[in-house]
Structures are given as structure tokens and as C-alpha cells.
Amino acid sequence: MSAREAILSRLTGKTPAEVIRAEAAALLLAPERPAVDPAQVEAVFAERLAVPSVAASYERVADWTALPETVRRYFAEQGIPPVLCLPPDPRLRALDWSGFTLHDSAAPDELAVLAVARLGVAETGSLVFETSPEAPMLPNFLALHHLVVVPEVVAQLEEAALPGAQPRAHYWVTGVSGTTDIEGTYVRGAHGPRFLHVIRLAG
Amino acid sequence: MSAHEPQAAFKTRAAAALHDPILKIAVERTAGTAEAKRAVAVEAFPDFEAARTRAAAIKDHVVANLGHYLEQFEANAVAAGAVVHWARTSQEACDIVIGLCRQAGAKSVARSKSMLGEEIGLPHALAEAGIARVETDLAEHIIQLSGERPSHIIWPAMHKTREQVSELFRRSHRDPHAEETIAAMAESARRHLREGMLSADVGISGANFLVADSGAVCTVTNEGNAELSLVPPRLQIVTAGIEKIVPSMGHAVHLLRLLARSATGAALTQYTTFYTGPKRESDRDGPEEMHIVLVDNGRTAMREEGLAEMLRCIRCGACMNHCVVFRQIGGHAYGGTYPGPMGAVLTPAIDGLAKTRDLPNACTLNGKCQEVCPVNIPLPTLLRGWREKSWREGLEPKATRAGIDLWAWFAQRPKLYRAATATALKSLRAMGRGGWLRKVPMAGGWTRYRDLPKPAAESFMAQYRKGRRR
Numbered sequence: 104m105s106a107r108e109a110i111l112s113r114l115t116g117k118t119p120a121e122v123i124r125a126e127a128a129a130l131l132l133a134p135e136r137p138a139v140d141p142a143q144v145e146a147v148f149a150e151r152l153a154v155p156s157v158a159a160s161y162e163r164v165a166d167w168t169a170l171p172e173t174v175r176r177y178f179a180e181q182g183i184p185p186v187l188c189l190p191p192d193p194r195l196r197a198l199d200w201s202g203f204t205l206h207d208s209a210a211p212d213e214l215a216v217l218a219v220a221r222l223g224v225a226e227t228g229s230l231v232f233e234t235s236p237e238a239p240m241l242p243n244f245l246a247l248h249h250l251v252v253v254p255e256v257v258a259q260l261e262e263a264a265l266p267g268a269q270p271r272a273h274y275w276v277t278g279v280s281g282t283t284d285i286e287g288t289y290v291r292g293a294h295g296p297r298f299l300h301v302i303r304l305a306g
Numbered sequence: 307m308s309a310h311e312p313q314a315a316f317k318t319r320a321a322a323a324l325h326d327p328i329l330k331i332a333v334e335r336t337a338g339t340a341e342a343k344r345a346v347a348v349e350a351f352p353d354f355e356a357a358r359t360r361a362a363a364i365k366d367h368v369v370a371n372l373g374h375y376l377e378q379f380e381a382n383a384v385a386a387g388a389v390v391h392w393a394r395t396s397q398e399a400c401d402i403v404i405g406l407c408r409q410a411g412a413k414s415v416a417r418s419k420s421m422l423g424e425e426i427g428l429p430h431a432l433a434e435a436g437i438a439r440v441e442t443d444l445a446e447h448i449i450q451l452s453g454e455r456p457s458h459i460i461w462p463a464m465h466k467t468r469e470q471v472s473e474l475f476r477r478s479h480r481d482p483h484a485e486e487t488i489a490a491m492a493e494s495a496r497r498h499l500r501e502g503m504l505s506a507d508v509g510i511s512g513a514n515f516l517v518a519d520s521g522a523v524c525t526v527t528n529e530g531n532a533e534l535s536l537v538p539p540r541l542q543i544v545t546a547g548i549e550k551i552v553p554s555m556g557h558a559v560h561l562l563r564l565l566a567r568s569a570t571g572a573a574l575t576q577y578t579t580f581y582t583g584p585k586r587e588s589d590r591d592g593p594e595e596m597h598i599v600l601v602d603n604g605r606t607a608m609r610e611e612g613l614a615e616m617l618r619c620i621r622c623g624a625c626m627n628h629c630v631v632f633r634q635i636g637g638h639a640y641g642g643t644y645p646g647p648m649g650a651v652l653t654p655a656i657d658g659l660a661k662t663r664d665l666p667n668a669c670t671l672n673g674k675c676q677e678v679c680p681v682n683i684p685l686p687t688l689l690r691g692w693r694e695k696s697w698r699e700g701l702e703p704k705a706t707r708a709g710i711d712l713w714a715w716f717a718q719r720p721k722l723y724r725a726a727t728a729t730a731l732k733s734l735r736a737m738g739r740g741g742w743l744r745k746v747p748m749a750g751g752w753t754r755y756r757d758l759p760k761p762a763a764e765s766f767m768a769q770y771r772k773g774r775r776r
Binding site: 106107109113115118135137151156191226228238240241244261271272277281282286288 | 332335336337338339340350351352353354356357360363364367370371372373374376377386392393394398442443444445448461462463466467468471488489491492493495496499500501503504520521522528529530531533534537538548553554555556557559560562563570571572573574575576577578579580581582583584585586588589590591592600602606609610
């Protein structure tokens with residue numbers, strides 16, 4: 104008997120699949136969760152980004168065309184040279200990045216990356232990403248400064264799910280790479296980003 | 307069976323831990339902070355009690371229908387391009403992982419902290435196979451350098467003070483920290499570990515959740531080390547306990563809300579990732595192959611033998627952070643992979659009760675662990691269950707059995723019992739000085755560390771009969 108058969112033979116019950124499905128669905132009705140006022144989704148999102156465990160900086164810009172200037176200003180404030188890891192996302196690549204040196208794969212000591220999240224989540228201040236040919240994953244974990252464009256914000260984590268066929272990775276970023284592994288003391292930038300800057304597209 | 311078996315008797319280890327003044331400081335610093343942060347997070351959450359009742363119901367539903375969900379998970383993971391393996395024991399699980407590494411010609415693996423990996427003895431198996439292991443979680447890196455085992459499931463290096471970590475890093479890192487601050491030490495580890503993560507041939511992790519309706523594997527970390535370990539290598543291997551299944555992402559979301567709050571007090575971990583199969587054809591990064599090893603290692607037996615509730619556990623560590631015994635002796639004294647109250651229930655199931663019968667006794671049954679458990683596991687009841695089983699199976703020491711038999715003999719003879727109690731009271735009172743008993747024959751274990759209050763002149767029953775008590 105294979106290991107698979109040996110394990111499953113002890114676990115397989117007689118409950119019909121439709122009964123199991125109905126039970127599972129019932130377990131999700133009216134879940135207890137932090138309330139987000141539908142009229143205040145944007146404000147709650149901004150508030151959550153500011154809590155100490157997330158500690159992201161945040162600004163609103165009018166539209167995509169404002170991004171190069173926004174990034175230029177952020178780099179100047181942080182003293183970062185104008186070298187930017189920019190994923191091959193056509194919405195970003197179509198913009199005027201003159202004055203920047205661009206590359207699309209992150210170096211081991213990458214200083215800054217600009218990426219597009221599909222969604223922001225107000226409940227937790229999370230940023231929702233999916234991998235695709237235009238959206239590599241590694242730069243978002245290697246760079247010291249993680250700059251993220253957010254075109255849309257939803258209220259709750261349940262809304263983050265991507266319907267249909269799943270990409271290789273679907274991931275939520277809720278702050279910077281942090282650790283409390285030495286005496287419970289919080290340190291930012293354990294392995295990945297030490298700074299998270301969220302740029303909300305207002306338009 | 308766990309690959310790590312207790313080396314010395316529990317009482318010896320516990321006594322050594324109690325005499326270690328540094329350990330107490332280190333445990334208090336981290337567990338104390340975690341306790342305070344959890345309390346704030348739970349207070350702010352709307353109806354945490356109802357949320358944990360729902361969480362328990364979700365896990366019970368999964369455990370009751372585990373066969374259904376495992377088959378569904380397997381079908382969806384395979385459809386997404388992953389390869390699913392099944393392992394009955396820790397040995398089978400390690401053999402599968404080592405086989406995959408050898409097949410890939412792997413010289414080094416980057417490992418993201420996984421308690422299941424510890425449970426099945428994966429670090430040891432990799433070492434035996436001559437495969438270099440880069441532990442990427444900061445705490446796991448610390449204990450890899452010190453040659454120790456984790457002492458906590460969330461903070462494996464909880465027993466280390468900053469001074470001890472500093473010394474380890476200075477000895478092992480090429481470019482160690484210049485300042486004696488925790489931030490500088492973390493920076494030193496960041497420099498040291500990055501190269502190992504980016505050049506590993508294989509990335510290995512556990513799973514916080516396996517999502518049945520998509521075939522996704524979910525990992526959560528605050529450091530982002532899981533992603534840095536699992537994205538660059540050509541091969542990704544996940545080892546997961548079969549109880550990690552959830553029906554859908556919605557169910558995972560509910561448990562995630564409770565997991566982070568119970569563990570660290572945050573609303574969510576910094577990085578929560580759902581991996582579904584290997585990289586797609588035109589993706590820029592990700593592994594060429596993804597293998598998932600579903601591990602039983604005693605879980606089906608736990609389900610059949612009255613420990614199904616323990617399979618609810620989502621490994622948050624709240625029970626140990628709030629345990630008065632853990633806070634005194636730390637995690638290593640428990641001797642198994644899992645310390646604290648959840649470990650005292652799990653270790654006898656994994657390593658056998660005969661070798662671990664002291665663990666369920668290392669508990670005051672104050673109930674705090676169940677009170678803070680996000681899936682409401684009746685830990686005190688399960689611990690009592692092990693005590694009863696230990697008695698039934700004749701595993702208790704002869705002296706204990708003889709003592710309890712003697713007490714039972716008296717207890718069944720009320721007149722004699724009352725006479726004996728009255729005599730004992732008189733003798734104890736005669737030994738008392740100033741209201742306290744500093745030494746009592748055959749109770750040296752107690753009086754060595756504390757005094758007993760001098761008993762009342764008459765027993766409760768005697769006073770009751772005289773009408774002085776109602």
C-alpha cells in the first residue's frame with residue numbers, strides 16, 4: 104500500500120461532497136473582523152499604513168503621469184541616486200523616466216524598486232500583488248526602499264482574493280521586512296525592505 | 307517519531323533551566339512583550355471569543371473531512387503544476403526531500419523556518435546527506451550558529467540574550483556589527499545571509515495553510531525570508547502536516563486574523579504569500595519545480611485516539627507565552643520539538659508517552675493556555691488525558707503509585723481517614739515555627755524553595771461538625 108493510500112484510507116469519510124461544501128460555506132457567514140466604514144475606506148487605509156507594525160509613508164497623486172516626479176522627490180529626500188528597478192509593467196514603462204537609470208531585475212543590494220499593487224486593503228493596510236510576466240516578485244523583497252503604486256483600495260481582506268485561475272504567487276505586503284527575534288525588540292529591514300512608500304493614485 | 311529525542315530526564319533539564327539566571331531574563335523579555343501586545347490586539351478586536359469559536363469550528367470541520375480536503379488539495383496543486391508526495395513518517399518525509407535534492411544535484415538549500423521541518427528532523431537529514439543548509443529566519447540563523455534547537459515556535463532563539471547573539475555574530479559573520487545594538491546585529495545578519503539565499507539550489511519551507519480549493523500553499527513571515535528563500539532557487543519543496551488544510555482562502559483569512567494577533571499582536575504578518583504551482587512559462591522569477599510533501603507522522607493516529615482537538619493548532623505560540631511553567635524553564639527543558647502546553651500534548655503523541663510522561667505533569671492546570679488559544683484547544687483536558695493514560699498504562703513511578711494507593715486505602719475508610727488527618731495535623735503544627743513550616747519530612751522538594759503555612763488546629767470536617775463552618 105502506498106503512503107498516499109495508507110493515509111487516505113484512515114481519513115476518508117462518507118459525508119457527501121455537497122454536504123461538506125455547504126458546511127464550509129456556512130462557516131464563513133458574517134465573520135468577526137475589524138469593521139471598515141464603506142464611506143471611510145480611503146481614510147482607514149491611510150490610518151492603517153501609519154500604525155507602528157506597518158509604518159509606511161503615504162501620499163496621494165493625481166494619476167500615473169505624476170509618478171516619475173513623485174519618485175524623483177522621494178529619492179531626493181532619502182538621498183537615493185536616480186537608479187531605479189522598474190518592472191516591465193507597460194503602465195510604468197510608458198511614463199517619462201528621463202533622468203533615471205532603469206533596470207528590470209533587482210541586484211542583490213538593490214536600493215529601490217517601484218511596483219504596482221493590484222489593490223490596497225483598508226482593514227490591515229495590506230498591498231496585494233500577483234506575479235506575472237510584467238510583475239516579478241523578487242525585486243519587492245530585495246530592495247531597501249519599496250515604493251508601491253496603489254490604483255484601488257478595498258475594505259476587507261476577503262476582497263483581496265483573485266477569482267479564477269491563480270498565478271504562481273499571490274501575496275500581501277503589510278509593512279516592511281521586520282523582526283523581533285532578538286529579545287522581542289522590533290527591527291526594520293531584517294532581510295528585505297526597510298522603507299515602504301505607498302503612492303495612492305487618486306484618479 | 308521525532309528525530310530529536312530528549313537527552314536527559316525532564317526533571318534534570320528543568321532543574322538546570324531553573325538555575326540558569328540568564329535564561330529567565332531572556333524568556334521574560336520576549337514572552338512578556340508578546341503577552342502585552344496580544345492583550346492589546348485582542349481587546350481591540352470585535353468579539354474575539356466568537357472569532358475563536360468560529361476558528362475552532364473551521365478546524366474541526368477540516369479534521370472531520372480531512373480525506374476529502376487532502377484529495378481536493380492534491381488535485382488542484384497537481385493541476386497547477388506542483389508535484390504532491392505523501393509521507394507516513396518523518397523518515398519517509400526526509401527521504402523524499404533528500405531524494406529530490408540529490409536528483410537536482412543540490413549543494414545548498416535555503417530553509418525558511420518550519421516547525422514541521424524540525425519535527426521530522428530535516429536539518430539533521432540534510433547534514434547527513436552533505437547538503438549545506440542556510441537557515442534564513444534570523445532566529446533560526448542564531449541557533450544554527452550556536453548548534454542548538456529552537457526553544458519557542460515563533461521565537462526559536464528566545465533563550466538568547468542580545469549579548470550572547472552579539473558574541474555569536476562576531477565569531478561567525480564576515481563583516482559583523484560595529485555597534486552593540488540589536489539593529490546593528492540584525493543588519494549584520496542581513497549582509498551575511500543574503501548571498502546564501504540568492505545562491506541556494508533549493509528553497510524549503512513549511513506551510514501555514516494548504517488551500518484545498520486552489521492547491522495553494524500559504525506561508526507567513528515578518529522578515530520576508532520565506533519569499534527570499536523560495537523565489538530564487540530552481541526547486542521549491544514544501545513539507546506540511548496534513549492538518550494544515552483549509553477549505554478556501556476565505557477560511558485562511560479568518561485564521562490569519564487570529565494567528566498574527568495571538569502570536570505578535572499585529573493585525574497581520576508583514577508578508578503573507580499563496581504559492582500555486584511553479585513559475586509560469588513567461589514569469590520573470592520563481593522555481594521551475596514545486597514539490598509538496600504531505601506529512602502524517604502520527605496525525606491520523608491523533609485523530610483516531612482522542613487528540614483530534616490538538617489538530618486545530620495553528621502554531622501561534624500564545625499558550626507558551628502565557629504559561630507559568632514555560633516562563634520559568636523556557637523551551638529546551640521540554641525536550642521535544644514543540645515546547646510549552648501545546649508541546650506537552652503533542653510530544654507524547656510524537657515520541658511516545660513512556661519517554662515523555664513528565665511533560666503532561668509539568669503543568670499547574672491553571673487553564674491560561676486554553677483561555678488564550680485562538681482555536682480554543684482544551685489543553686488542560688488533553689494534558690489530564692495523558693496523565694490518566696500514564697496511570698492506566700502503569701507508567702507512573704512505583705513510589706507515586708504506592709503513595710496514591712495508600713491514600714486511596716485511607717480515603718475509603720472515613721473514620722480512619724479522619725483520625726489519620728487529625729494526627730497528621732497535630733504533628734505538622736508541632737513542627738511549625740511562627741505560623742510557617744520550614745521543613746517537613748518527605749516534602750523536601752517543596753520546602754527547599756518555599757515555606758508551608760502552619761495548618762489549622764482542626765480539619766475542615768472537624769470544624770464543620772462542630773458547627774463552626776457551613
